[in-house]
Amino acid sequence: VELVESGGGLVQAGGSLRLSCAASGRTFSINAMGWFRQAPGKEREFVAAISRSGGTTLYGDSVKGRFTISRDGATNTVYLQTNNLKPEDTAVYSCGARTRTGVLLSRVPENYDLWGQGTQVSVSA
Numbered sequence: 665v666e667l668v669e670s671g672g673g674l675v676q677a678g679g680s681l682r683l684s685c686a687a688s689g690r691t692f693s694i695n696a697m698g699w700f701r702q703a704p705g706k707e708r709e710f711v712a713a714i715s716r717s718g719g720t721t722l723y724g725d726s727v728k729g730r731f732t733i734s735r736d737g738a739t740n741t742v743y744l745q746t747n748n749l750k751p752e753d754t755a756v757y758s759c760g761a762r763t764r765t766g767v768l769l770s771r772v773p774e775n776y777d778l779w780g781q782g783t784q785v786s787v788s789a
Contacts, residue, residue: 665693667761668688670683672783681785687741694716695765697762698722703754703755714734721733722771732744742759744757754785757785758782760773760777761776
C-alpha cells in the first residue's frame with residue numbers, strides 16, 4: 665500500500681484547507697486510517713481517524729469542532745477538512761494506515777503500519 669498526501673499550503677488564521685490522502689495498492693488490507701501532525705521540536709500529535717467503512721471517526725481534542733475527516737471508498741482517498749485554522753495548527757500533516765486487526769481507531773501512531781510522506785500546513789497570524 666502506498667499513501668500520498670496533498671493539499672497543504674500557507675493560509676492566514678481563520679482560513680481553511682482540505683488535505684487528501686490517496687491510497688493505492690492492496691487497499692483492501694486497510695482497516696482504518698488516521699491523520700497525525702508534527703511541528704518542529706514537538707512530538708507527533710493525533711489529529712483524526714476514520715474506520716474502513718467511514719462510519720466511525722475519532723478526533724484529537726485540539727481540532728474537535730474545526731476539522732472533519734471523511735473518506736471516498738471509490739477512490740480510496742481520505743480527506744481532512746481543516747477550518748478556522750490557527751497558527752498553532754502549523755505542522756507537517758501525515759496520514760497513516762492500519763492493516764492489523766484488533767484496535768479499530770487509535771490515537772497512537774505506533775498502531776498504524778504505513779505512512780505517507782506528509783504535507784506541510786503553515787498558518788500565519
